[in-house]
Amino acid sequence: MLHISSNATFKSSYIAFATTMSSKTPPTQSKSITTLPLVNEALPQTDGYGRVREILSNLGDSAWSHDFRTETTWFSSQHNPFVGFIPADLKATQADNIWKGSTHPDDRHLLNENDHAYKNMKQERHALEYRIFDDKGKMHWVLDRGVVVEKDEQGKPVLVVGTHVDITTTKELQQKISSLLDQQHKEIVKAVIERTELDRKEIASILHENVNQILTAGRMMLEFLPVMDKAIGEFTEKVKQIMYSAVDEVNKICNDINPDSLLHIPLTDLVADLVNRLNKGKTISIIFDHSGFSPTKKKNKDHELTILRAIQECMQAIVHESAAQFATIRLESNNDFMMLEVFCDDKKLNINLLSANLRIKNIVNRCDLFGGTFHLEKNKNEGVLFKALIPV
Numbered sequence: 001m002l003h004i005s006s007n008a009t010f011k012s013s014y015i016a017f018a019t020t021m022s023s024k025t026p027p028t029q030s031k032s033i034t035t036l037p038l039v040n041e042a043l044p045q046t047d048g049y050g051r052v053r054e055i056l057s058n059l060g061d062s063a064w065s066h067d068f069r070t071e072t073t074w075f076s077s078q079h080n081p082f083v084g085f086i087p088a089d090l091k092a093t094q095a096d097n098i099w100k101g102s103t104h105p106d107d108r109h110l111l112n113e114n115d116h117a118y119k120n121m122k123q124e125r126h127a128l129e130y131r132i133f134d135d136k137g138k139m140h141w142v143l144d145r146g147v148v149v150e151k152d153e154q155g156k157p158v159l160v161v162g163t164h165v166d167i168t169t170t171k172e173l174q175q176k177i178s179s180l181l182d183q184q185h186k187e188i189v190k191a192v193i194e195r196t197e198l199d200r201k202e203i204a205s206i207l208h209e210n211v212n213q214i215l216t217a218g219r220m221m222l223e224f225l226p227v228m229d230k231a232i233g234e235f236t237e238k239v240k241q242i243m244y245s246a247v248d249e250v251n252k253i254c255n256d257i258n259p260d261s262l263l264h265i266p267l268t269d270l271v272a273d274l275v276n277r278l279n280k281g282k283t284i285s286i287i288f289d290h291s292g293f294s295p296t297k298k299k300n301k302d303h304e305l306t307i308l309r310a311i312q313e314c315m316q317a318i319v320h321e322s323a324a325q326f327a328t329i330r331l332e333s334n335n336d337f338m339m340l341e342v343f344c345d346d347k348k349l350n351i352n353l354l355s356a357n358l359r360i361k362n363i364v365n366r367c368d369l370f371g372g373t374f375h376l377e378k379n380k381n382e383g384v385l386f387k388a389l390i391p392v
Contacts, residue, residue, distance in 0.1 A: 062075065062076060062080065062081060062082070062163060062164040062165075063075075063076035063161070063162070063163050063164075064076065064146075064161070064162055064163070064164060065159060065160065065161040065162075066146070066159070066160045066161075067158070067159055068118070068119065068156070068157055068158055068159070068160070069158060071096075072096060073096040073099065075099075080099075081134075081140075081166065082099075082102070082132050082134060082140050082142060082164060082166070083098055083099060083102040083132060083133070083134050083135060084134045084135030084136070099132075102132050102133050102134070103130060103131070103132045103133075104130060104131035104132065104133070104139070106131075107130035107131055110128055110130050111128070111130070114126050114128060118148070118157050118160065119156070119157075121155060121156060121157070124147065124148045124157070125145075125146065125147040125148065126144070126145065126146050126147075126162075127143070127144070127145045128142075128143075128144045128145075129141060129142070129143055129144070129167065129171075130142055130144065139168075140166055140168050141166070141167045141168045141170070141171040142164050142165070142166065142167070143164070143165040143166075143167045144162065144163075144164055145162045145163055145165075146160045146161060146162025146163075147160065147161065147162065148160050149161050186368075186369050189365045189366070189368075189369050190369055192362075193366055193369070197259045197305070200257040200258060200259060201257075201258055201259055201260065203257060204253075204254040204257050204258035205258075207250050207253060207254050208250070208251070208254050211250055212247060212250045212251065212254075215243050215246050215247045215250065216247060218243055219240055219243040219244065219247065222236055222239055222240045222243070223240070252273060252277065255270060255273070256270075256274065256312065259305055262301055262304055262305060262308070263301070266295050267293075267295075267299075267304050267307065267308060267331075268290045268293060268295060268331070270308060271288060271290070271308065271311055271329065271331070272288055272290075274311070274312065274315065275288045275329065278315060278319060281319075283319070284318070284319060284324055284325060284326065284327055285325065285326050285327070286315075286326075286327045286328070286329065287327075287328045287329070288328075288329045288331075289328065289329065289330045289331070290330075290331040290332075292330075292331070292332035292333070293331045293332055293333045293338075294333050299333075299338065299392050300370075300391075300392065302370060303338065303370050303372075303390045303391060303392065304338070306363075306366050306367060306370055306372070306388075306390055307331070307338055307340055307388065307390055309362075309363065309366065310340055310342075310363045310366075310367070310374065310386070310388045311329060311331075311340065311342065313359040313360060313362070313363050314342040314363075314386045315327070315329075315342070316359060317354060317357060317359065317360065318342070318344045318346075321349075321354070321357075322344055322346040322349045322384075323346050323348070323349075324344035324345050324346040324349070324383070325345060326344070326345045327342065327343060327344045327345070328341075328342070328343045329341075329342050330342075330343075333392065334392075335392065336391065336392055337372075337389055337390065337391055337392060338389075338390045338391075338392060339387075339388070339389055340386075340387070340388040340389075340390075341385060341386070341387055341388075342385070342386040343382075343383060343384070343385050343386075344383050344384055345382065345383040346383055346384060347380060347381070347382065347383055349378070349383070349384045351376045351377075351378045351384055354376060354384070355376060360376075363388070367388055367389075367390060370390055370391065371390075371391050372388065372389050372390035372391060373387075373388070373389045374386075374387070374388045374389075375387055
C-alpha cells in the first residue's frame with residue numbers, strides 16, 4: 001500500500017533494482033506463484049485483474065492496485081511522477097519497496113496503520129494525505145485513495161485498487177492561507193493588547209493626577225487643622241491615617257495597571273507587593289519564590305509585562321473563583337526564557353471552565369503572540385497549576 005520515508009536519493013538504487021528480462025511469463029491462477037509480474041504488465045483477462053488494471057490505467061491519475069495474497073503493488077504510470085521510477089523496469093515488489101522507502105518518516109505510521117486496518121477487516125476504503133520525495137529530493141503531497149474490490153471466503157480483502165493524486169499545490173495554498181490567518185489573528189491580538197494597556201495607562205494617570213492629588217491636598221489641610229481638644233485631635237489623626245492609606249492604595253493600583261511601572265520598578269517588586277496585599281486579606285496564604293529569576297539580565301518590556309499580567313490574572317482567578325487556601329508563585333529565568341508556575345490547592349477547581357475565562361484566554365493569546373505558551377494542568381490529588389513560558 002503506501003508507506004512513508006524521507007530517503008529521496010533512489011536514482012542509483014532504481015538502476016540496481018531494474019531487472020532486464022528478455023521474456024515475460026504471466027502468473028497463473030495457481031496459489032503457488034514463482035514469477036512475479038512486472039509492475040505494469042497486464043495479467044490474463046480470465047483472473048479479472050487485467051480488466052481492472054486497464055480501467056485504472058485510463059483514469060487519468062496515477063492508479064495502483066495492491067494484492068494482499070502476494071503483498072505486491074501495481075502502478076499504472078509509465079514513469080511514476082512521485083518517486084521517479086519506471087514501473088516497466090521493475091518487479092512489483094521492487095516498485096513497492098521504492099515507494100515505501102521514498103515516503104516521509106513522520107507519515108509512515110499512517111500507511112502502516114492503513115495496512116493493518118485492511119488486514120484486520122476494520123475498513124473497506126481509505127483516503128490518506130501524506131508526503132513523499134521524488135528522485136530529485138523534491139517533496140510532494142499525495143492524496144492516496146483506495147477501495148476493496150475483492151475478498152476471500154473469510155471476508156478478508158484480496159485486492160484493493162485506488163489512485164494517487166498530487167495535491168502539493170493545494171497543500172501549499174492551504175498553508176499560505178493558514179499562515180495569513182495566523183498573522184491576521186496575531187495582529188488583532190496585538191491591537192487588543194495595545195488598546196487595553198493604553199486604557200490602563202490612562203486610568204492610572206487619572207487616578208494619580210486627580211484622585212491622588214485630591215487626597216494629598218486633603219491630608220495636608222488636616223496637618224494644619226488646629227487641635228481644639230483631645231477628642232478632635234484623635235479624630236483628626238484617624239482621618240489623616242485613612243487618607244494616608246487611601247493615597248498608598250491609589251499608588252499601588254496605579255503600579256498594578258500602569259504598563260510603564262516596569263520602567264521604574266522591578267518585576268519581582270511589583271509581584272511581591274501584590275502578594276503582600278493579597279496575604280493581608282487573610283483568605284489565602286501565598287508564597288512568592290523568585291530565587292531562580294535573574295533581575296540583572298535586560299528583558300523585553302512587553303514580555304515582562306506579559307508575565308506580570310499572567311500572575312495578576314491567575315491570582316484574580318484563584319482568589320475569586322476558587323476555594324484555595326494556599327498558593328505559590330514561582331518565577332525563574334535563564335538566557336532564553338522566563339518561566340512562571342502558579343499553583344493553588346483547590347482540588348475541585350474546574351480547569352475547563354477556567355480555560356473558558358476571558359481573562360485566561362487573553363493570557364493564552366498574549367503568550368502566543370510573543371512566542372510563548374500558557375496552559376493549565378490539574379492533579380486531582382493536589383490542585384491546579386498555571387504554567388507560562390515566555391522568551392526573554
